[in-house]
Amino acid sequence: MDDSSFFSIDRLVEFGMGMAVAQQMVKTMNESMTNMHIPGAMNSMAKPKEKFFYAMIEGNQAGPFSEQELARLIAEKKVSKETYIWMPSLPNWKMAEQIPEVLKLVALTPPPFQQNK
Secondary structure: OOOOOOOOHHHHHHHHHHHHHHHHHHHHHHHHHHHOOOOOOOOOOOOOOOOEEEEEEOOEEEEEEEHHHHHHHHHOOOOOOOOEEEOOOOOOOEEHHHOHHHHHHHHHOOOOOOOOO
16 A cells, blocks of 8 residues: 555545644634724724713713714704713713714714705
8 A cells, every 4th residue: 555645544634634724724814804903994894893982961970872872862962062971992081072983973963854944
């Protein structure tokens, strides 16, 4: 029997080990690419993490609110530029007008609809 045969036990074990190493490398590369952030890229490779906010409403701490919920509170005028907001990236509470993420929501919130007569 030829020892260099592809079907020899040594060759099969070597092939199996090579496949296992290749699969691990693919898994590692996929995880790295998923977690990669490229500044200025038009589309991110990973889904952005959901941001959440706390707000002082009528003297009480309320939240956590998602971006959509905070946008609704802005539209309902329950949150204004003078409302204190906190989110995990902030060391302290700040007024809404000092937080770029909240200003973005204000800019994207449509004004109340008023039909012209």
